[in-house]
Amino acid sequence: MEMFRDYKKGGYNLEGTQVTDQRLISLIILITLADNSALISGEKIKRKGVVKYVCRVK
Template identity: 45%
Template sequence: MTLTGPAVIAAYGLRFKMIEEMFRDFKAGSYPLEGSKLAPEQLSKLMIVVAIANTSA
């Protein structure tokens, strides 16, 4: 599927709104995951839950 014009802008806007903000939150925003001291498996599960919550909000 090839997007052109306004569809490309809309798709990028959606990506920025959901994915980029989620990465920012994971890295240094609302979720201090670096200092959580969780085991890798637990951290992965937590990130999945947070991702679902962010995309469902």
């Protein structure tokens, strides 16, 4: 559910880009790769036990 919110208004504002067709598909793929990369990096940090030193900027 977090990913859906991020795509809409939570950060990527995908609707605001107003791209269509192939460019929209390319943008979604790029955002998905970036999101998964961030998720994997976060999991690695979590496993190392340094979570208390890394936080999300609010």
